[in-house]
Amino acid sequence: MGIVERKEREKEEMRKLILEAAQKLFLENGFEKVSIRNIADAIEYSPATIYLYFKDKNELLYGIHNIGFHKMIQEFQPALSLADPFDRLVEMGRRYFRFAFENPEHFDLMFIMNAPMDALACRDDIWDEGRAAFGLLVKCVQDCMNAGVFKYQDAEVAAMMIWSAVHGYTALFLRKRLDMFEESRRKELMEDAFTLFIETIRKGL
Amino acid sequence: MGIVERKEREKEEMRKLILEAAQKLFLENGFEKVSIRNIADAIEYSPATIYLYFKDKNELLYGIHNIGFHKMIQEFQPALSLADPFDRLVEMGRRYFRFAFENPEHFDLMFIMNAPMDALACRDDIWDEGRAAFGLLVKCVQDCMNAGVFKYQDAEVAAMMIWSAVHGYTALFLRKRLDMFEESRRKELMEDAFTLFIETIRKGL
């Protein structure tokens, strides 16, 4: 009597089909320029079908946001296995920015756009993906404290401060607020600001 | 023969009428929920009229973004007249966040949304408002260096690093990425992270 199981499998596969077609279109054309109808066309189903698998567009974007987190966590792995906790922290910072730079649409969805958070708020659910990722950072900061690199002792507060600094220039860059600097100066400025931040917390935290 | 002058005045007034009606609606309902038709209704003109005064919606949003910058610069004034340069820097940071908290729609337009930057990019113009505001920060950081508060000597890089840190938690907060912390903890965490950042740069920069 595996019919119900098969149906469930098919349902899951359909969700995946939609999600991956949507992701492909979004990454290719940007979020503003992709509609439910475009996605429906790509998978050769009617637009209404998508609403049988996702409550609304926010829910769909939330699904892609999840894929983004998987990708990011994976790309963080090499950083996490570095021996020195401070090196680990620096490498995590670099990878945060590099991920944003190489996957701007995913990063947008994960940390800037309203849509995925609205989907969560509607179900009044908690942002588990964000919590987990932040947890990685807190752990790393805690290791730095245990190793005596930082004198300050509240790892969560320190992690928040570090996340802010790295997220700040990443978000400003992505939303073109650093375009006021000429391209070569911009790259230099971001690199130097990051290095300066690292040196500052090494001395002052 | 003041006819052409009067016409120019009327044209300017009409722009202002549209801009302020638009701003009012945007601040009341948020940007996602206001259309050109809504604005047209509010001023009792047809939608097409708006396009005689603004190239497109991005241009209109850019206009409101400018009003936001005027407001922000004004609210920065008291900070700028503090005697001690480091106090000045701290107060600027506090006011950056307070402005965002009290004027989230304006802040969004100024530092997060794509629309106003797209309007600039189309005219391939430079972001003067951002440059001017960043200039204030650079000057303040330079004063801190001259006063010997900071040892590091590149004011622009240091300003970039400081802007990043303050913008980071502001943007994360505004885009609901800190909602994973319970409300009271969230306020505390932001406050503590800011204080920690201030203490860290005081010691380490």
Added chain:
DNA sequence: CTTGTTTACTAAACAGTGTTTAGTAAGTTT
């Protein structure tokens, strides 16, 4: 004062958008 021209404005249309509803056809169960 009557022309011709310019200006300011709008009705209506175009080409889209997210989403819902009512209905169909195939698969499954009895």
Added chain:
DNA sequence: AAACTTACTAAACACTGTTTAGTAAACAAG
């Protein structure tokens, strides 16, 4: 074979930003 359930869709609804063609008033020139 009949009844029920599921998966799907055509078409509509109520919007969106934007453009076009046309009108009526304001102005300038003869």
